[in-house]
Amino acid sequence: MRVVLGSDHAGFELKEKVKETLTSMKDIVVSDYGTDNAETPVDYPDIAREVAMTVAGGKADKGLLFCGTGIGMSIAANKVPGAYAAHVCCEETARLSRAHNNSNILALGGRTTDHEKALEIVRIWLETPFEWDRHLNRFRKIQLFEEETGRALAGKDSTGRLVTFEHPLIKHKIGMIRDETTPVKVFRELVQEIAGLMVYEITRDLPLESVRVKTPITEAQAWSLAGKKMAVIPILRAGLGMVDGILQLIPNAKVGHIGLYRDPETLEPVEYYCKLPGDIEERDIYIVDPMLATGGSAAAAIDLVKRRGGRRIALVSLIAAPEGVEKVHSRHPEVDIFAAALDSHLNDHGYIVPGLGDAGDRLFGTK
Numbered sequence: 505m506r507v508v509l510g511s512d513h514a515g516f517e518l519k520e521k522v523k524e525t526l527t528s529m530k531d532i533v534v535s536d537y538g539t540d541n542a543e544t545p546v547d548y549p550d551i552a553r554e555v556a557m558t559v560a561g562g563k564a565d566k567g568l569l570f571c572g573t574g575i576g577m578s579i580a581a582n583k584v585p586g587a588y589a590a591h592v593c594c595e596e597t598a599r600l601s602r603a604h605n606n607s608n609i610l611a612l613g614g615r616t617t618d619h620e621k622a623l624e625i626v627r628i629w630l631e632t633p634f635e636w637d638r639h640l641n642r643f644r645k646i647q648l649f650e651e652e653t654g655r656a657l658a659g660k661d662s663t664g665r666l667v668t669f670e671h672p673l674i675k676h677k678i679g680m681i682r683d684e685t686t687p688v689k690v691f692r693e694l695v696q697e698i699a700g701l702m703v704y705e706i707t708r709d710l711p712l713e714s715v716r717v718k719t720p721i722t723e724a725q726a727w728s729l730a731g732k733k734m735a736v737i738p739i740l741r742a743g744l745g746m747v748d749g750i751l752q753l754i755p756n757a758k759v760g761h762i763g764l765y766r767d768p769e770t771l772e773p774v775e776y777y778c779k780l781p782g783d784i785e786e787r788d789i790y791i792v793d794p795m796l797a798t799g800g801s802a803a804a805a806i807d808l809v810k811r812r813g814g815r816r817i818a819l820v821s822l823i824a825a826p827e828g829v830e831k832v833h834s835r836h837p838e839v840d841i842f843a844a845a846l847d848s849h850l851n852d853h854g855y856i857v858p859g860l861g862d863a864g865d866r867l868f869g870t871k
């Protein structure tokens with residue numbers, strides 16, 4: 505286990521004592537981020553930030569912070585997203601802050617906690633695992649709250665991203681599906697493959713947690729996805745063509761379905777089917793549709809998912825037109841749009857140019 509330590513002048517002596525104990529333990533690798541004496545005053549937020557960034561960034565498994573009371577350090581560390589610092593004064597709260605709260609940083613008071621007791625607190629805290637089954641849901645809510653607050657504080661005009669893909673494999677396969685001579689079977693396979701390749705980029709920020717595994721040689725520290733819940737929601741029917749490619753990489757995602765048709769009079773999309781996972785409000789949601797053309801269906805699908813409680817929504821398309829991107833972002837400015845390619849414009853019939861024609865017809869051979 506990689507443990508990073510930090511203190512101000514008031515926590516220096518306790519930090520040194522804890523460091524001495526930890527460095528003698530064979531499974532622990534200790535890094536000390538200072539300070540290096542008890543005489544020169546330093547500002548605890550500076551040290552707390554460095555330690556918290558290291559832990560939240562996955563470069564250490566746990567952090568230990570020491571100041572006069574432990575309070576300032578915990579307040580400062582908790583400003584870093586992904587840092588869950590617990591200010592602890594006794595053995596029982598040390599245990600519970602791990603078992604129930606999954607704290608990854610422990611903050612102790614060098615002037616307020618007896619140093620022998622502090623050593624015991626550190627031992628218990630490092631040894632206690634998180635009780636995933638009972639408390640995972642609550643911990644996830646903290647993470648969700650953190651993400652939403654960050655977005656909200658970023659300001660009203662915070663816009664979702666348009667992410668396009670430059671990977672040669674994706675570009676190559678997009679070229680093949682554009683080709684009108686590509687047969688239905690190959691087209692269908694390519695759509696799944698491109699959707700699967702896009703998943704790498706889309707899931708880039710998934711949270712990880714540190715785990716211990718036993719290799720055939722020895723015990724090792726490794727990473728595991730921190731159990732984030734996801735939902736893939738194809739817009740019928742063409743969206744179905746992307747689902748399996750995504751599920752191959754994230755098999756635990758739940759799949760919802762949305763059916764929309766265009767009212768011949770108003771030309772507005774009308775819902776004819778909607779079945780979503782029951783806990784949609786807790787999930788990262790990927791609405792998928794190969795073509796983002798006018799954006800009417802995509803914007804309506806996002807509306808629908810939001811009305812059912814969905815909060816964290818992204819749109820995934822193979823080919824997007826600027827008109828569709830504009831429409832979705834004008835109605836849903838916070839939604840990220842992932843598109844393998846961004847094309848030139850729509851023609852008079854609402855088809856993307858150059859595009860690939862009607863994705864549904866080409867997937868299902870119904871032309």
Ligand code: RB5
Pocket residue numbers: 512514515548571572573574575576577
């Ligand atoms: C430093 O004197 C002291 O205020 C600091 O170490 C800490 O207790 C803050 O919470």
